[in-house]
Amino acid sequence: MIFDLISLAVAVLWDVSLGEPSNAVHPVCWMGSFVDFLWRKRPGRCLFPYGCLIVLSGISLVMVVVSAVYSLSLVFSLPISVWFLKGTFSLSGLLEAGGSIDRALKSGDLSRGRRLLGYHLVSRDTSKLSSSEVAGAAIESLAENFGDGLVAPLFFFALFGLPGALVYRFVNTCDSMLGYRGGDFESGGKFAARLDDLLNWIPSRLASLLILAGAAIVGANWRGGAISALRDHGRTSSPNAGWPMAAMAGVLSVVLDKRGVYRLNLSGRRPVSKDLREAMSILMVAQGLALALFFMWICAGAL
Incomplete structure (x- = not known):
């Protein structure tokens, strides 16, 4: 447990001071290459x-790699563990992505805001989104990615x-x-999708x-967020994504929607860039609370 505490502390310091590793050495990029090769x-x-074979073979490989790391002396196993752990989560990268979109919207550069949204946060077509839709999509994506x-x-x-963090990240990848849905993904990706739903519950x-x-x-409308989360979390196709997105929609008193797919907090107003900034402020505090919670959890296990 002490090993895990040190690993987490150093990984968090890495995140806030250095950001994300380059794609060439990022563990998640390696996972993606593995999945792409097999697919x-x-x-x-x-x-x-x-x-099923893709998912289970990747999980097996993760366990073998972690066992090999743990068999090394501390001088090698600790830095390698920190590097692997840092690859499973993101603190500063999420807020940096939101900040870049906010700056584009504030400057009136909608085209750049659309490009940054599509590059950093969403896979949908962003080329025809309005300024309000760009802000809303960024807010909901930040909440879900949190x-x-x-x-x-x-x-x-x-x-x-x-092993738990890496297995989760592989399944999520x-x-x-x-x-x-559709094509070969309908059957080939079903096991991964259902297992990810279970793990994220x-x-x-x-x-x-x-x-x-x-x-x-921060003094925002948390009661409205609770009402929205309880009422609207089931409006998304995912059984899980709707919870943080609907909570954030209610907290900000905005409606978050994806054209033809879902609308959360229907009584809210259209979001603007100021709402994106407020969402990032709330998420920054929520990140701190999450880290405090997990540090205390691991400390309790070490006693």
Whole structure:
């Protein structure tokens, strides 16, 4: 447990001081390359078992790698563990992405805001989004990514150590690459999508509570966020993403929508760049609360 505490503390310091590792050495990029390689080798049939094989083979590989790391002397195992752990979560990167979009909208450069939104946060077509839609999409993506980009990996790290964080991140990577409807993804990515839903069930709800707590600390409308989360979390196709997004929509008193897909907090007003800035302030506090929670959890396990 002391090893895990030190690993987490150094990984957090790395994040806030150095940011993300380059793609060439980023563990998640390696995971993505592994998934992409196997997916390009997919057969013409039996895609569901093949998708299961991709997920389970990756999990097995993670366990082998972590076992090898733990077998090394402390002088090697600690820095390698820190590097792996840092790759599973993001603190500063999330806020930097939101900040770059906010600056573009404040300057009136909608085209740049659309490009940054598509580059950093969403996979949807951003070319025709209005300024309000860009701000709203950034807000909802930041809220959702707070759950699966920070709370979830650290939740599994607190439970199972580095193997838990890496296995979660691998499953989440599989879902982000394969968990789509239509074509080969319908069958090939189903196992990854369902397993990711299961793993995110508790973290997504915990993320919404942390957003509400952060809102209460900064004096935002946390009660409205609680009402919106309880009422609207089921409007999204994901059983989990709606919780932090609906909570943030209610906290900001804005409506968050994705054209033809969902609308959260229908009574809210259209979001503007100021709401994006407020969302980032709330998330910064929520991040601090999340880190405090997981540090205390790991400390309690060490006693």
